[in-house]
Amino acid sequence: GEDVEQSLFLSVREGDSSVINCTYTDSSSTYLYWYKQEPGAGLQLLTYIFSNMDMKQDQRLTVLLNKKDKHLSLRIADTQTGDSAIYFCAEHGNNRLAFGKGNQVVVIP
């Protein structure tokens, strides 16, 4: 089955870059996702990457995928206070999404 691992906490100064990492185990996953959860809200899809890609850039977000190591990362450039949230990576396989435990990002003004 799928097993997605994430580190738990990251603090970053406003304006700096932040990087969140994730490892997954299901090599057959076709899509990998990053979701954002703001306080008191559900999850919102931030971005995704298809498994045959190494990198995807979307404005301030850069997703890197290392299929060999089953490693996924999300880089947020010029981190802003509105980026404070919990970030979940997820992999899509067997008609289901398996989520990581989440990474709390706190942006310090």
Add this chain to the structure above:
Amino acid sequence: EAQVTQNPRYLITVTGKKLTVTCSQNMNHEYMSWYRQDPGLGLRQIYYSMNVEVTDKGDVPEGYKVSRKEKRNFPLILESPSPNQTSLYFCASRRTGGNEKLFFGSGTQLSVL
């Protein structure tokens, strides 16, 4: 507005008292799912449904039931809630397909005393 609506947002109940958390989506999505979110454990899938009258167990289905009589509704039923079911619950829906965005409800915080 496209959305997934859960009710209630907050619920406090006692052990053994049956409860239902409702979930409704207005996007004509085939796929619907329930997750629970617990500190340090992330989101774990309880049940999912690929379409009307088709439901399947997720990773943590014990103590829960679901039904999918209509496409738009996917209620989560706790026949005899226990304190270990205290959690934050999310309903989600999407179209079926290779890469369809999953839409989440705002969550239901359940406390079982």
